[in-house]
Amino acid sequence: MENNKKLEEYRRRYRAEFIGAGYNGWLHLAFTVSASVAVITYSLFLLKDPTWYQWLTVPLAFIYTNLMEYWGHRGPMHHRRRLLGGVYQRHTLRHHRFFRQDAMAYGGSRDFHAVLFPPVLVVFFLLVTVVPSALLVHWLLGANVAWLYVATVFGYFLNYELLHFSYHMRAESWIGRLPGMAALRRLHTQHHDPRLMQHYNFNITYPIGDWLFGTLYWPEAVEDRAPSAASN
Numbered sequence: 001m002e003n004n005k006k007l008e009e010y011r012r013r014y015r016a017e018f019i020g021a022g023y024n025g026w027l028h029l030a031f032t033v034s035a036s037v038a039v040i041t042y043s044l045f046l047l048k049d050p051t052w053y054q055w056l057t058v059p060l061a062f063i064y065t066n067l068m069e070y071w072g073h074r075g076p077m078h079h080r081r082r083l084l085g086g087v088y089q090r091h092t093l094r095h096h097r098f099f100r101q102d103a104m105a106y107g108g109s110r111d112f113h114a115v116l117f118p119p120v121l122v123v124f125f126l127l128v129t130v131v132p133s134a135l136l137v138h139w140l141l142g143a144n145v146a147w148l149y150v151a152t153v154f155g156y157f158l159n160y161e162l163l164h165f166s167y168h169m170r171a172e173s174w175i176g177r178l179p180g181m182a183a184l185r186r187l188h189t190q191h192h193d194p195r196l197m198q199h200y201n202f203n204i205t206y207p208i209g210d211w212l213f214g215t216l217y218w219p220e221a222v223e224d225r226a227p228s229a230a231s232n
């Protein structure tokens with residue numbers, strides 16, 4: 001009860017302090033989708049007769065991005081780092097205080113602000129991480145592989161944003177009832193338990209990194225591990 005009051009109070013404070021009067025959650029979502037689709041379409045448009053082995057870029061870039069998601073979340077999003085302090089603040093100090101395992105759903109569309117990456121961060125992410133790595137891939141393996149890499153990274157990013165967006169919808173909504181959604185949502189819901197968030201379920205999308213590095217929390221399988229995480 002006391003906890004619920006604290007969460008509601010934090011939500012009120014967040015809405016007053018960080019969400020501007022002109023903010024529109026649906027427009028924010030539309031920006032995320034259209035910017036990603038534009039980059040993916042543009043990249044695919046520039047392909048010139050890719051060979052079958054060049055298409056292997058797609059699964060390889062998918063795995064690479066899954067591991068980046070894992071380490072980005074397990075690292076700077078949950079541990080304060082000098083250069084990436086803003087990332088820690090946005091995620092651990094704000095997102096995790098706004099949503100808890102027993103209060104995962106938005107109060108309204110303005111709350112999308114506490115989930116989706118701000119547009120300025122999307123542009124930053126494009127310029128600082130995707131452009132240099134794509135240039136390196138281009139230099140090493142040619143234009144087709146570079147454009148397939150960019151398309152896959154942005155496809156992955158869009159998938160990440162839409163899945164995370166969906167986990168914070170009401171479980172009984174039509175999105176919450178899509179096939180597979182309940183299982184993925186459950187993993188992320190457990191990650192929102194303050195006793196588990198520093199230890200388990202760092203993949204927001206598919207738990208490949210968690211599975212590889214032993215941080216997958218699947219209650220039936222690791223029931224006995226939860227209390228020790230809780231006491232840390």
Ligand SMILES: [Zn+2]
Nearest residue numbers: 095099164188
């Ligand atoms: Zn979340």
Ligand SMILES: [Zn+2]
Nearest residue numbers: 077091191197
């Ligand atoms: Zn987290």
